[in-house]
Amino acid sequence: MVCDGESRSLNFIEEIITNDLENGVVDSIITRFPPEPNGYLHIGHAKSICLNFGLAIQFDGKCNLRFDDTNPTKEETEYVESIMNDVKWLGFEWANLCYASDYFDQFYKWAIDLINAGKAYVDDQSAEDIRQNRGTLTKPGEDSPFRNRSIEENIDLFKRMTEGEFEEGSRVLRAKIDMSSSNINMRDPVIYRILKRSHHRTGDKWCVYPMYDFAHGYEDAIEGITHSICTLEFQDHRPLYDWFIENVDVPHVPRQYEFARLNLTFTIMSKRKLLELVTSGIVSGWDDPRMPTICGFRRRGYTPESIRRFCKEIGVAKSDSMVEVELLHYCLREELNRTAQRGMAVLRPLKVVLENWPDGFVDELDAENNPEDENSGNRKVRIGKEIYIEREDFMEEPSKKFFRLAPGTEVRLKYAYIIKCKEAIKDENGEVVELRCTVDMDSRGGNAPDGRRIKGTLHWAWTGDAVEAKINLYGNLFTLKNMNDMEEGKDYQDYLDPESLVVIEDALVEPILANAKPMDKFQFLRHGYFCVDAESTPEKPVFNRTVSLKDSWGKISAGNRRGSR
RNA sequence: UGGGGUGUAGCCAAGCGGCAAGGCAGCGGACUUUGGAUCCGCGACCGAUGGUUCGAAUCCAUCCACCCCAGCCA
Secondary structure, eight states: OOOTTSOOOOOHHHHHHHHHHHTTSOSSOEEEEOOOSSSOOBHHHHHHHHHHHHHHHHTTOEEEEEEOOOOTTTOOHHHHHHHHHHHHHTTOOOSOEEEGGGGHHHHHHHHHHHHHTTOEEEEOOOHHHHHHHTOOSSSOOOOOTTTTOOHHHHHHHHHHHHTTOSOTTSOEEEEOSOTTOSSGGGSSOEEEEEOOOOBTTTBTSOSEEEOHHHHHHHHHHHHTOSEEEEEGGGGGGHHHHHHHHHTSOOSOOOEEEEEOOOOBTTOOOOHHHHHHHHHTTSSSSTTOTTSSBHHHHHHHTOOHHHHHHHHHHHOOOSSOOOBOHHHHHHHHHHHHHHHOEEEOEESSEEEEEETTSOTTOOEEEEEESOTTOGGGOEEEEEEOSEEEEEGGGBOSSOOTTOOSBOTTOEEEETTSOEEEEEEEEEOTTSOEEEEEEEEEGGGGGGOOTTOOOOOOEEOEEETTTOEEEEEEEEOOSBSOSOTTOOOTTOOGGGGBOTTSEEEEEEEEEOHHHHTOOTTOEEEETTTEEEEEOTTOOSSSOEEEEEEEOOOHHHHHHHOOTTOOO
């Protein structure tokens, strides 16, 4: 297990910070997690959160939660609330709660400074003209005809822009850098656009809003961020980031570093597409257990610990990566195996009558709550003449490696007795509907009196006290391992897995499970980890499968047709 | 074809000139009242080609592949 105190090699950002600290470049570090409140956080954000907050903890620094709310057309308070909630749930505390919008006045002053320094100008060109004159990857751009206006005129125009005198799209403020730069970001980027929208925090105070490149470095400068960590696609923006910082009098000079964002197999991470899944009703909401959102994982039964562990295991580097979901599954199982209470649930029941069981007799046996935890104690399970076993635990014509129940074979009922199959009763369609078995009454507890080895052990439910339950079996939302490899002409929705949710209405669970509270987590013996759904009641309990147990029999029997769940 | 990045086992990822960490997945075995867990064992000559060096995944050169950039999104 990787513990916090365990020594391991540093990732490149930890190395940079270590050097900066040792060389006195900085005395202590301040990082930030800067989401735009235009959607719910997903597992990719979790990587960034663990990185930024983790660094602050590791180096005894601070980390701010900052909402990068510079575009009122897409941002809402619903999102800021969910983001705060998710960050807290992951187990992190921010040093300061910040909003880019709190700095709008300062941004405005710096914009004026740039104009006064002859480094910004108001451009009257249309968006289309600006695009035309920007050039292409191989062709340099051309100067705007408005590039050399006087400082006075620029100041006047910009002020009138902010006062709402002009229509959206009619003018922008641009940085005056270099229209022939090989880095397109440096070709006089737009720094303010007219947006007559009301902002979730500043209301109608502003008619102009700053662009990311202009605002972000200043946000960092204001907060004293020492290491501004973002994803790879911003590498090309770093020269711009530095340019804005250098050309104005800032209180602090932050530095930007970039790392590779997380990609997960069988998953999409695009906020736009996730929003579509929600609005189209393909999933039940941002917190649908199949969504890669933090709240989706939470409802699915994931723990904050397991997600943090996952983020630690995947590492931080600069090469584009596609992490297999199996690693996430592993991190969850690793924790839940140690902590989850065990219980028996029969998902697809097959009735079994124990012919020689004494009529009316009910036995009560001890069952371990968690074999991995000595302190977890035991519980009582009851059994009588008629029980249910898992339908797939019986095979009329067993294959050679099948060591569960079959005509004439013996199997152990977990915690209880050894039984032997006498006969399979079928209905008119030839489907097995009931098993007649004999029980070795001397094998109470599951041990054969003569010491004979019983290889198969089955979970079961007693007809006398089993409770009917609804069970949601969740799997991957998509069928394609690498969603970047979609076929030409196909859409991500063409890859939705129709079996990403399979509902079982009439499973049978032991009584203790029926009385659990929402979000309680269990291991259903031989099945996997499940959590109690929010809608669960003692009369009709509902469980969500978080992840299945590793299933080596599944691989043998079916050639692993569907991958892990 | 301009610029910026990245290329180490199926997937992540260490390595910073001295003879390739670790994890996941996979495979084999032991053990097992969860075909779970646990335990043991198994895999690379480092994108390619040249060069420098006693010695290179690590330095140099050339080439190749992949990713990002032409929003008044972030």
